[in-house]
Amino acid sequence: MSYQRPMMPIPSQGDGTYARPAIPPPYIPTAARDGPPPLPPRPGQQRFDFQETPATNKAPANSQNLEMPFSTEAADIFSSAISTDQPLSAFSRTSHPVSLPVNTSTGGKATETNKFYGNMLLGDQTNPVWTHPYSFFLSKDSNLGMAVSYVSASQRVFASGSPPEYFFGPAGIKSFVFGAVDFTSANQVSLGLTNLTHLQAHVQVRKNANQFILVPLVQGMGFATAVYYNMIPKLSSGVGFKSVNGVTSPRSGIQKYQVVLQNNVTWTLYVTVPSGQSLSLALSNNQIIGNKSVNGCIFQLVPDTNSAIDAAAGCYPNSGTLSGSVSGTTGQYTIAYGLSGSSNGGKTLMYACPHHVSSFTTTMASRKINSSLDSVSMGKMTGYITNTFEMQVNVPSNVGFDPYSTISGKSTPKYSxxxxxxxxxxxxxxxxxxxxxxxxxxxxxxxxxxxxxxxxxxxxxxxxxxxxxxxxxxxxxxxxxxxxxxxxxxxxxxxxxxxxxxxxxxxxxxxxxxxxxxxxxxxxxxxxxxxxxxxxxxxxxxxxxxxxxxxxxxxxxxxxxxxxxxxxxxxxxxxxxxxxxxxxxxxxxxxxxxxxxxxxxxxxxxxxxxxxxxxxxxxxxxxxxxxxxxxxxxxxxxxxxxxxxxxxxxxxxxxxxxxxxxxxxxxxxxxxxxxxxxxxxxxxxxxxxxxxxxxxxxxxxxxxxxxxxxxxxxxxxxxxxxxxxxxxxxxxxxxxxxxxxxxxxxxxxxxxxxxxxxxxxxxxxxxxx
Structure with a gap:
């Protein structure tokens, strides 16, 4: 912002979006929003059968808070509040014209307004949210459920000119949609939001309080993860399936597939079926469909085939906790990820941004794998099998109120x-x-x-x-x-x-x-x-x-x-x-x-x-x-x-x-x-x-x-x-x-x-x- 910035109405696109006017292209290009046209139904069926055992159809207790306990508290410099007193009485109390969506649980806390998942709290709740390297959005057209999109660097769209004025990732491409046979019309599909903190959100794609798909959203999450509760899984794709092949499983209870989409991008799908349950999947009419309802079944997708990822299959982050300290001009901070499920390595897959990688401590080196995915605006992300990001940076503890410069030999002010x-x-x-x-x-x-x-x-x-x-x-x-x-x-x-x-x-x-x-x-x-x-x-x-x-x-x-x-x-x-x-x-x-x-x-x-x-x-x-x-x-x-x-x-x-x-x-x-x-x-x-x-x-x-x-x-x-x-x-x-x-x-x-x-x-x- 600048002092010369003129007062002006906040532009509206008519659908509640907030965007600067008259700057091409629109922030949601029509073609990109709608995605590629659907492919014609694929004839026949390809079946992936597991041993069939009865599945429970009762939601787990406390279904609003399904994951392991997590805390937003942190050690060291984040360990105490500035104050817990009420805001000053000089500020009159008011309710906001934008209300919280239905089925949003705040736990009695104030609600984040500027976080990555904000679009799911606003308007019709269908605008995407970015966890990087994925985006997620509620799909309410012929593919009902939670859509997952991954945009590679080669798909970025650039303005003409050198340098170009802008570039963007085509929005709305439905690489996959986590859906369910139980969803038969758009009015049956709604969102529920729980565990909203500054580092995570849990999103339920709901049919009702007992039937829903849980999609935990944590930035950097390596798998696009969906957990099915009392629903019959159905995966579809706006891109279309070219082939689906079963491959060697990482361990008993986890099924692994390689899914090639019509754009020739190969994804790995892991399906973790809870003990005592079974699930058969069939590819029919360009959809991967389960044969029965499951409770707690985990579906995980990643657009990579590196076998090192197998060590993280079945485990996903459900929360993040921040801790940090400063000593002299060195600052350290850690994001510790709470995990759900289990994996062979006891950790999950996370992707780190370039500024993370450049500041990672030496302990992170052994956790790195040969996997990288693209974000749209933050460059290439690097894969790690881990449950923490541990970083160290130089901090300006030596800079106070006095003028300071990083010009060599001029850090201390001197006045003639x-x-x-x-x-x-x-x-x-x-x-x-x-x-x-x-x-x-x-x-x-x-x-x-x-x-x-x-x-x-x-x-x-x-x-x-x-x-x-x-x-x-x-x-x-x-x-x-x-x-x-x-x-x-x-x-x-x-x-x-x-x-x-x-x-x-x-x-x-x-x-x-x-x-x-x-x-x-x-x-x-x-x-x-x-x-x-x-x-x-x-x-x-x-x-x-x-x-x-x-x-x-x-x-x-x-x-x-x-x-x-x-x-x-x-x-x-x-x-x-x-x-x-x-x-x-x-x-x-x-x-x-x-x-x-x-x-x-x-x-x-x-x-x-x-x-x-x-x-x-x-x-x-x-x-x-x-x-x-x-x-x-x-x-x-x-x-x-x-x-x-x-x-x-x-x-x-x-x-x-x-x-x-x-x-x-x-x-x-x-x-x-x-x-x-x-x-x-x-x-x-x-x-x-x-x-x-x-x-x-x-x-x-x-x-x-x-x-x-x-x-x-x-x-x-x-x-x-x-x-x-x-x-x-x-x-x-x-x-x-x-x-x-x-x-x-x-x-x-x-x-x-x-x-x-x-x-x-x-x-x-x-x-x-």
Missing amino acids: SDVLNAIKSAASTEAVADVVNESNVDSMYFGGKVLAKYAWILYCCQYVIKDKALVSTLTNNLKTAMARFISNKQTLPLRYDTTWGGIISSGSESQDFGNSYYNDHHFHYGYHVIAAAILAKVDKENGGNWLSQNKTWVDNLVRDYSNPNSADSYFPVFRSFDWFAGHSWAKGLFASGDGKDEESSSEDVNAAYAIKLWGNVTGNTNLESIGNLELGIMRGSLNSYFLYLDNNTVEPASFIGNKVSGILFENKIDHTTYFGTKLEYIQMIHAIPITSISSFIRSPTFVQQEWDQKLSSIVSGVQDGWRGILMLNRALSTPTEAYAFFSGSSFKTQYLDGGQSKTWSLTYSGAFI
Whole structure:
């Protein structure tokens, strides 16, 4: 997002999807949505018979929670909640216009709004969700059930041009559909959702409470898994079956088949029949059909034939638990997967994204197998037989409030007398400006940017030029400006939504970029939190008590977008940050044919930096470590999927010339923005705001490459606030040039973005000349 982004209605495609208008192709291409035409019925039958024994037709006890117990609690830095108190009474209570679907069990907890499975909670619940490398969606046409789609790299669709503006995976291809003979009409098929946390969802494709197909959704799951309860299995395919052949079984009780689809992709199917039951399968009329009802029978599919996968057959992940720690500049985190079923190796099959593989600890090496599958937007995924992902990253524990650079030899700020005089001259004007009225806007986003801008000026006055008079004036004015928000007297007051569990704007869905529908909360609230951290630090060091008086309000905002523990039942755990994807998702309660998306990777960084600084100021070391760990993870993920060095091998080679993603969806990358197509918008939405943490993510090499290939040719023609962003970004690779721009006689105030000050721009660039 940017300060110059105009207010605009959130576009609707008429079916509840949320998409930027007028950008070809549609997010759900019609041909791709419908998939290939069905093949004519295959004559005759091919039978796969097992020993027949009676099957029970009674659902297991507690059928709403079928798997082994799991916990969303985690050790170390995730082990405690920020608070378990009710949200402040200043936030009036409201129910959300988007209600939870029927047959959704929340367990009394707040419900995730920005997670990978969100489409199944929204609209008609038929839009896909991506677990990577698969997508799943409810099919209610002639193939009733849960559809599974796998899109290989060769199937990606690219725009014309070099580099192409976008590429996407054809959506809606039904590689397989987990269905049942018992489903005879679409109105018999519905979804039930249970065990909803930030790392998993259990989806029931229901005929009724006792007859359903359980599809556990966990990101990175190696098998597309379906467990049948009191139903007669039926597998169909929109692609069509070319051949189905039984092959040697991994062990007794598991049947193994190789299934070749009409597109010549070979899948392996494992069927685990519970002890005391039997099942015969027959291929008839392009469907694989069971001969009887089964209870607890596991069907697993993977588009690979590597025999090493046999060791994981019969076992699947049902949950994920996050744990982590930070020591010095090293962060470690583990996603431990709860398992159901059993396998020869005692583990399951998982696929890791490139940023996982690059940060895996040495213990993961022995678990790797020679299997790789493609994701659409996160590159090639690598197979592991494991029940944990164990990762280690470098974290910026050594980066605080002070300007920081990764330019060799320039990590520590140094100011000459000339630079200090220039900063003081700018601050003498900006520090006494009217922050109170400037922040009086109908937007948490815009208001937060203004508050953060003045907070960074306050930092400069306190720690760089050390002007007590300016510090006193700006501290008082900033307190007054923030008091409007803390007392909830801004134009669009915040409310606490009791339906989903979160603090939302009182504006409509088209105001403030959809804040009331949970869009962009980490962007919006991150600015407020970082402003509060700086104000609290300066005020405390000057003998004030602003922190103790206002900590709870700031904590409420942090809890909304980054609650670390499910003991806090008022907010979901990590609404925004996706610990598997390695970054946040900005899209809230809007269905989308291409899944969740994020545009401004740098404002995601700002939100994590805000957590780090707020944890530091308040003495919450766990929170500070969470911010550090998120930043360490994003250094890898953003430089894989959002920011492209010339040697990037993760994204398609033809796309790397764009240098940045633009908007990254789960099923698409589109080199554009939601608010315009000017090149400075697209590139710099991944730079704004430029703060002390920016260089940790945006390396000097990347910044120089982007400047040479994309920006140097357009900068002279940019005459608005994007000019200042372009030039402060230049300080990440060539600070002398950036400082000369902001201190030069030709500099104009119009070159400053609404969230940017000349004082901070001189301070940051001048620290490293």
